[in-house]
Amino acid sequence: MAEAMIEFQNVTKQYQGGQAAVDGLTMSIDKGAITVFVGPSGCGKTTSLRMINRMVEPTSGVITVGGADITSVPAPQLRRSMGYVMQSSGLMPHRSVLDNIATVPRLNGVSKADARKRAQELLDVVGLASSLGKRYPSQLSGGQQQRVGVARALAADPPVLLMDEPFSAVDPVVRDELQQELLRLQRDLAKTIVFVTHDIDEATVLGDKVAVFGLGGKLAQYAAPEEILRAPANDFVASFVGRDRGFRHLGFSPSDGVTIHPVRPVTPEQLRQEGSSGDWRLVVDDALRPLGWAGPGPAGAEPVMVAGGSLFRKGDTLRRALDAALSSPSGFGVAVDDDGRAAGLIAAAEVLAVIESDRNIRHGGL
Template sequence: MIEFRAVTKRFDDGTVAVNQLDLTVEAGIITVFVGPSGCGKTTSLRMINRMVEPTSGTILVDGQDVRAADPPRLRRGIGYVIQQAGLFPHRTVLDNVATVPLLSGWSRGRARHRAAELLELVGLPAELGRRYPAQLSGGQQQRVGVARALAADPPVLLMDEPFSAVDPVVREGLQDELLRLQDELDKTIVFVTHDIDEAVRIGEKVAVFREGGVLAQYAAPAELLARPADDFVAGFVGRDRGYRSLSFVDSGEVALDQVSTVAIGQPAGAPTAEWVLVLDEQRHPRGWLPPRSTVEGAVTEAGLTPGGSLYQAGTPLRGALDAALSSPSGLGVVVDERGGYAGVVTARQVLDLIERARPTATGAERGH
């Protein structure tokens, strides 16, 4: 657990970066600090490991005042991940990950063995350990940064906008990887971002800061979206917060419909007035044949109409609505956990389910 007790940071020019912060970060969960530029979120994070010293107030980590700890020793016991990874360019990936264990007195063999284990844990192949950071993609470098932060098995992990420099597709994959790791490791994670979508996607608790370093609201994502504390929070989480809140509404029993399907490599049959879903050998959706399509011979992927996003059954309703709205047919394709076709759903079905769920939606917890 991390406690901020009346913590203030005032710089030499008189700027107040953090103003009387009282906040308790619960152990074993992801807490996200979010807000506009200059709101004090990164300063608050960096005071935990004393990379920035508070002007007044107290910060406790597991009941111990961080000011009583030797700063280098304190930092070796707290994992730290920054934007663009901050890897040592002259060291191999394996030696980058082994850095903190070596500083903590581990033997070189033990530290490298631990580093190899962590590369596997974060989803990187073992052969990348022999490469240098410049030989990796941005997403791979960030995974190495996470592995390095976890190398000495710290109870606390600080992450300062770690995914903001990568493209949206890679960023979503890294978020998924972080959530998977947290399910396994149960670390106390403090994560800084300026992106409210990222905050509500990965955070179990979210602290919204306003300019001047003032904590505006601290709540679970569902509560934050449903009941913003004031106009500032409402404006920051955005006018589409109702759509974001669907991430916390369980799909329950979505009544699935069925459509005509055809397998790749099989004849399409006579043209119909309906959309036909095309599946591969594993029954994975590949696209659509529009109404009254005429196909000579067997169906191939060439010429199919892309199908929009897919929705995995049993996950929150935001994905179901997106699948229905992005589909050219107006039918969101639902797949099982193996990606196989399970049925279709319309936007109207999703909206009806939302209406039925409305009394309990604001109390829903985040589900990953």
């Protein structure tokens, strides 16, 4: 059982004249793990997050961090012990990137030179070029601003990070990158992270545990993400996690049982020399990296190459395996090794067979 870092004890937040934003919340957040608050708009997830650093004061109930009631220290002091990353970067427009990152150490009395040195190191930690330090926030892209926001939150090395939809305003490609970066950082830093999102996919990718909030500020389910996808506690959670939850759940299943068939790929030169045949043929470059598929055609005709589907890396989940097979024009997913070289083919029917046998094992074991 993981050690608790943050605890909500029957916490309620009622705005004047309105319905409760958060209603009787009791939950315990694990130390050194990522806990994701997810739910539709107006479900109280952001309010709950902001109560942890007292940006919002609860109407009733107690919140403790590391065992101590958060009202036992003045709010500004409490906030300096928690990193905070928000949706719009919230960077100071009049300060350089370095000085923005150095904000909290400076508030804690660290000298300007030391704070900037630390800020310079953090640029590297969050994957930004050190030359960006002298720029102003308005000169950065949205993704870069969010990285600076993360660096600023990490600057004083707080044990707790609060992240309020930090990646929801950037495009999907950058969001993917930022999510992977966060997971990489978390492997090194092991912070207690509370992350708010309205995106169930993001929640299942990032969360060690996911708290699904329902309307009226009630906690609907609080469990590991695979548990929420496999066994939603009620209709609300089931409808919120959506129709793809069966497919998403495959993202937690290992693909060990999937057979990888050997393949004899061709290079573009070989393909030209041999011409079309009656079969789909995998085309690779000289380093054996997949380029695409050549379609079947009359013998001797000019072969036509089409783009390949997604690639399945050995050790990926069943979700990736199935997607590779289904997205391939030939019906066979391409498996690659760690260096990206074609290692073999997988068939959709066989992946489905593995899924089926997993299901039988699980139900047989119950």
